[in-house]
Amino acid sequence: MADDDEVVAVAGSKKWLFIGVIAIVVLAAVGGGAWFFLMNGNAEPAADLAETAVPARDPVQYLELTPAFIVNFPHQGRQRFMQATVTVMARDAAALNAVVQHMPVIRHNLINLLSAQLILVFEDPAGIERLRQMATDEVNQVLQREIGREGIEQLLFTNFVMQ
Numbered sequence: 001m002a003d004d005d006e007v008v009a010v011a012g013s014k015k016w017l018f019i020g021v022i023a024i025v026v027l028a029a030v031g032g033g034a035w036f037f038l039m040n041g042n043a044e045p046a047a048d049l050a051e052t053a054v055p056a057r058d059p060v061q062y063l064e065l066t067p068a069f070i071v072n073f074p075h076q077g078r079q080r081f082m083q084a085t086v087t088v089m090a091r092d093a094a095a096l097n098a099v100v101q102h103m104p105v106i107r108h109n110l111i112n113l114l115s116a117q118l119i120l121v122f123e124d125p126a127g128i129e130r131l132r133q134m135a136t137d138e139v140n141q142v143l144q145r146e147i148g149r150e151g152i153e154q155l156l157f158t159n160f161v162m163q
Helices: 002-039 045-053 093-101 103-117 119-123 127-147
Strands: 061-075 078-090 154-162
Touching: 061 093, 061 103, 078 093, 078 103, 093 103, 093 127, 103 127, 127 154
Parallel strands: none
Antiparallel strands: 061 078, 078 154
């Protein structure tokens, strides 16, 4: 009986010794991998990461397209009206200057777009967001045609009233 207890005790201690050695090897491998990827031959890895992660961007600028857009459209047999105050957002001052310079064609295109698409606003809750995206694309198309590049990040409805 004593021999059986000794065999079980020796087998149990060998099992724990084996588990301990494997744990040490795994921890060493994880630590070595972390050290390799974090150091990667650079003395200051955090500074390099900060420089590459966030490129310098110009500050956001806004331009309100005044006066507000007012369009009428038929809906369910009645004449409806919509008024929208629109602001464009850009980081490029030259693009905002181009918006001011080409304001008549931009206003014309937006009025046509708003008049033709307003039924979307009544049929679908996400209709205003789709309309906003289409209006952003419309302004960028005018800029692409006139200055050779897009420059507006977003077109925002700062006031949107329908009756």
